Amino acid sequence: GAVVSQHPSWVICKSGTSVKIECRSLDFQATTMFWYRQFPKQSLMLMATSNEGSKATYEQGVEKDKFLINHASLTLSTLTVTSAHPEDSSFYICSAESSGSGGGPDTQYFGPGTRLTVL
Amino acid sequence: AQTVTQSQPEMSVQEAETVTLSCTYDTSESDYYLFWYKQPPSRQMILVIRQEAYKQQNATENRFSVNFQKAAKSFSLKISDSQLGDAAMYFCAYGTSYGKLTFGQGTILTVHP
Numbered sequence: 001g002a003v004v005s006q007h008p009s010w011v012i013c014k015s016g017t018s019v020k021i022e023c024r025s026l027d028f029q030a031t032t033m034f035w036y037r038q039f040p041k042q043s044l045m046l047m048a049t050s051n052e053g054s055k056a057t058y059e060q061g062v063e064k065d066k067f068l069i070n071h072a073s074l075t076l077s078t079l080t081v082t083s084a085h086p087e088d089s090s091f092y093i094c095s096a097e098s099s100g101s102g103g104g105p106d107t108q109y110f111g112p113g114t115r116l117t118v119l
Numbered sequence: 120a121q122t123v124t125q126s127q128p129e130m131s132v133q134e135a136e137t138v139t140l141s142c143t144y145d146t147s148e149s150d151y152y153l154f155w156y157k158q159p160p161s162r163q164m165i166l167v168i169r170q171e172a173y174k175q176q177n178a179t180e181n182r183f184s185v186n187f188q189k190a191a192k193s194f195s196l197k198i199s200d201s202q203l204g205d206a207a208m209y210f211c212a213y214g215t216s217y218g219k220l221t222f223g224q225g226t227i228l229t230v231h232p
Contacts (some may be wrong), residue, residue, distance in 0.1 A: 033148070
């Protein structure tokens with residue numbers, strides 16, 4: 001089946017530094033990738049939709065200058081948390097939609113998530 | 120905007136018994152998809168079952184089935200013959216044809232041996 005990986009699986013950083021999280025589709029091409037944020041025992045909140053070769057579309061309330069998203073190829077999207085602060089600590093999950101599937105959310109595959117802790 | 124509501128923060132069931140998780144949603148669209156996802160302690164999201172809104176027949180996947188009531192905007196999940204491995208957080212999700220998913224608050228399911 002389709003596999004999506006995320007790297008790193010967990011990261012601890014100091015306040016004020018930037019952190020990059022990678023999301024890769026390992027055995028399929030993904031025109032569209034999605035980035036979610038999840039707090040403990042809470043739901044997934046969509047942060048942005050990432051389309052290969054174009055600018056990401058951010059959800060209302062998500063700071064685009066804070067959360068930089070790049071989708072440079074059909075298998076890789078990156079989320080960079082810039083000038084991270086303790087309130088950015090969270091679990092970040094990506095999902096990838098298989099290209100050429102005709103669309104539809106049934107073709108989304110989720111990564112295992114990245115736990116970010118900002119000290 | 121679409122909203123998804125799961126009114127049961129926690130549910131429990133005895134092993135081998137049946138449990139039903141509730142979900143309601145709100146939308147003005149006619150073409151959409153509904154999903155149940157399972158998130159075990161590993162936090163990997165696992166698709167349990169999906170339903171296309173245009174299909175009247177309720178989806179089933181082995182021990183998992185849904186009761187889709189389109190007019191009432193209700194989409195409940197029934198787990199039959201519950202197993203210890205079913206213990207997880209379950210999320211109901213609404214999806215558009217272009218891939219965007221909106222998740223409910225989640226229901227923590229505990230399975231007692």
